[in-house]
Amino acid sequence: MNIYAFQSTLMLVVLVALLAIKGFAFINSLTYSAEAYQAAGKLTKQAWCAITGLGFAAQLILIGSSPLGIIHLIFTIASLVYIADVRPALAEVTSRR
Numbered sequence: 001m002n003i004y005a006f007q008s009t010l011m012l013v014v015l016v017a018l019l020a021i022k023g024f025a026f027i028n029s030l031t032y033s034a035e036a037y038q039a040a041g042k043l044t045k046q047a048w049c050a051i052t053g054l055g056f057a058a059q060l061i062l063i064g065s066s067p068l069g070i071i072h073l074i075f076t077i078a079s080l081v082y083i084a085d086v087r088p089a090l091a092e093v094t095s096r097r
Contacts, residue, residue, distance in 0.1 A: 014068070015067040018076055019060070021079050021080065022059050023056050024083070025056075025079035025082045026052040026053050026055070026056045026079075028082075029045070029048045029052045029053075029086075030049060033094075039093045040086070041089070042085075042086050042089060042090070043086075048082060051075075052075075052079055054075065055074075055075025055076070055078055058071055058072070058075055
């Protein structure tokens with residue numbers, strides 16, 4: 001197997017995975033109400049929608065660049081923070097008991 005073909009395939013897999021993570025975080029941030037963000041003690045809905053939306057847009061616009069570039073890494077970390085910290089807090093606040 002050619003090493004360049006392997007590297008290209010690996011970068012494509014990483015690109016698709018990061019695009020999926022950022023897309024999920026953006027769409028999920030839109031589904032909760034602004035009051036849920038306030039009740040959870042997190043940044044506002046507008047802030048998280050802007051952060052995750054910009055990350056998703058940057059991934060789409062810069063699709064030809066390396067998925068390991070600084071812009072991609074910053075927005076990937078922000079999306080992972082949303083998924084790991086904010087989303088569970090929002091789900092806890094909005095769950096019906």
